[in-house]
Amino acid sequence: MSTKMEAVPDARGRFGAYGGRYVPETLMAPLEELERAYNEARADASFQKELDDMLRNFAGRPTPLQFASRLTQHLGGPRIYLKREDLLHTGAHKINNCLGQGLLAARMGKRRVVAETGAGQHGVATATVAARLGLECTVYMGTEDMERQRLNVFRMRLLGAEVIGVDAGSKTLKDAINEAMRDWVTNVHTTHYLLGSVLGAHPYPAMVRDFQSVIGKEARAQILQAEKRLPDWLFACVGGGSNAIGLFNDFLDDDDVKMVGVEAGGRGAGIGEHAARLAAAKGFSGAKPGVLQGTYTYVLQTLDGQVSTTHSVSAGLDYPAVGPEHAWLADRGRAEYTAVGDEDAIEAVKTLARIEGIIPALESAHALAELMHRAPKMKSDQLVILNVSGRGDKDMEILARYV
DSSP states (O other), X not given: OOXXXXXXXXXXXXXXXXXXXXXXXXXXXXXXXXXXXXXXXXXXXXHHHHHHXXXXXXXXXXXXXXXXXXXXXXXXXXXXXXEEGGGSTTSBTHHHHHHHHHHHHHHTTOOEEEEEESSSHHHHHHHHHHHHHTOEEEEEEEHHHHHHTHHHHHHHHHTTOEEEEXXXXXXXXXXXXXXXXXXXXXXXXXXXXXXXXXXXXXXHHHHHHHHXXXXXXXXXXXXXXXXXXXXXXXXXXXXXXXXXXXXXGGXXXXXXXXXXXXXXXXXXXXXXXXXXSSOGGGTOOOEEEEEETTEEEEEEBOTTXXXXXXXXXXXXXXXXXXXXXHHHHHHHTSSEEEEEEHHHHHHHHHHHHHHHSOOXXXXXXXXXXXXXXXXXXXXXXXXXXXXXXXXSGGGHHHHHHHO
């Protein structure tokens, strides 16, 4: 059964009620320039050929779709396949988008890129691509995240990037984005803002989705080759939501394929204790529609309407808003969104490490934890694809405190 979904976003950058372009006047012209450049590049066969070549020969695509035989046996439920984005160069799916935007920046004549990063994987991927393409690179990172992810800070600096700590606000991803946007406004003629997720003003949510859609395209072809049919379930973690949209995108018109996005349940359901924007039905409080950093979407807010603080053991999920396409999918009921707490995510890391020999990123472990919870109630003839969006090397210091 398939009911074709309408193409999104529309000409105004809207995913239904969400998305759009809520920025100062000084950013309207550069966003319009970026939209034109992206539309031209998308239609240019030579650009696509260069991107495909770098994805294959530099990043390491295609990534395997691995049948997790021991995890399947351990959980006693469906047949589980792992989409191994953790095997990409730099250790996560972030490189897909960074290569696309890096090539686009060079095409536009911008010789400098700025980026924000939370867990550090987007910053590492940006620094890597900048080094490969000969671009100057500045990465903004909250000082709390810099402490949690010291290894990635060193990697970025080794790659030649300037890493600037942000000591304002919650000292995490939201504040890093604010500083990156200020830099971009100041240096817009020479600089491209290489945003890391399906967030921000139009055209970023659609552009980042398109660069990440290679995940779902590959997974679809691989599962059809392995099982001769489509999966019953897709699972992916959702911070901003780029790895999840990348997996989901190629299956949106297949109504029988159920999609589950897993947010950070943190240490409790109260405001400030989690980063669950779309899991309100599960009792997590604070999320309602609002504008944050250029887009209209679900935002965690205090009772007086201020952007709420958040918490997650995983730096990459610790963000108060979610990509507007996810908000649209949630409203339509096309994807389900739930949340997993810190302790369950840590247990999921231990399980996959000891049963399959794979140490996932704490972000990816949230999706695994939800699958572990549901699998015993699922049928043995069902098929699941879980997106392992990144590897756990960066999380060793955090895990050492718990394990």
